[in-house]
Amino acid sequence: MKEIIDDIFEREGSTLITDVLVGGKRVDIAIDETGTIVEIGEKNGVRDVIDIDIAVDGSESIAIPGLVNTHTHAAMTLLRGYADDMPLQDWLTQKIWPLEAHLTGDDVYWGTKLACLEMIRSGTTAFNDMYFFMERAAEATDEMGIRGTFAHGFIDLGMEEKRETEIKATETLVSHIKGQKNPRLTAAVGPHAVYTVSPEGLRWCAEYAREQEIGIHIHVSETEKEVVDCVAQFGKRPPALLDDCGCLTPRTVAAHCCWLDEADCRLFGERGVNASHNPASNMKLAVGRAMPYHHLREYGANVCLGTDGCASNNNLDMLEEVKFAALLQKFAWNSQTLLPAEEAIRVATAGGARALGIGSGTLTVGAPADIVLVDRRKACATPLHNADSNIAYACNGGAVHTVLCGGRFVMYDRVVPGEAAILKGAAEAAAALVCRAQDAS
Ligand SMILES: C[C@H]1O[C@@H](n2cnc3c(N)ncnc32)[C@H](O)[C@@H]1O
């Protein structure tokens, strides 16, 4: 069995997934050698459309599209459990940023390998990353076989000299990623937030993103303090300031969006902004308000889902995040019908795919074969009155057993290649990082 499993990760042929449950129907899914879904049809109906290289029995599985994590700091897996239960500003300034000052490229490589392992295991096939040493994050992601969008965390703190350094780091990263010509790896610009990036820096980021035809990834209105301070300093709320700087576009992913008012949501809708809901992080950091999903949807903004980093979640399980989003929205806005199961799954798949420009995020002919197989034999999937309900409200990432990205297996029957070495490397990197920080203090 082990030889078969090892071989399956190397195969680049066509794949047939038979008799699997998709949207309540049992179907066969045919995937060609380019990693595209070429046919989805009634059971036994599509076997002759491809020369089957690999056949997977899907009769005990539910298939969903790959989950898309539209906001994380992947290598913060190394900081999991390092600092919990603190107010956001103290958490950033007293614990997180002092430790990050000692990060190395190797740390980000191992932290991102661990993040990809965790994301693959829980059904995520694409993520949107904002961090440091991002060339190394891209290297790790390429090795793991899933899709990543990478932005250097641009922080100038209003200082001209720092801005120049951040501009150079951003330009270097973007040309590095573009130079890879790897369809699974894309670049973005990552102005951190309105309280850490000057208006000049925001304007540069917007202009550069437009010129390079890439996305913008930014934290927006996460806390009430961010909004109050922005109005005090600039006389306008964060969305208006960002709009003045040209940062609100259909390729912008705005993370958190907790303290948006209705007018902010209307502006997001008018600009076609993608709003990434990060419920676990928002609740854990007690930012005080839930994203106004209902207003963003009403005004036509694209809502997607993200975990934030592992130091404010503390995992990367997007199936768990789907449940948090569906429950938090109902509780926060006192509506039993807000963000129902099927819609919550769609936000985490098609919503994310649209935000990152990576296909439809659906299981349809012509879509990339980013496919997650959930085990129907798990208790959380039994009984099967409604697959969407079980997926959104009962199962978490532990129910996922097989994952394909672009038609290639990245996990098969709960095996991810190289798992033991990744766990060892990341644990050692995390321990060494903390030691360096302690020695320096
Ligand atoms: C890219 C930068 O963003 C920081 N970071 C991590 N989590 C959050 C958050 N919830 N809000 C703002 N910044 C955050 C990282 O610690 C890094 O310094």
Ligand SMILES: [Zn+2]
């Ligand atoms: Zn964040």
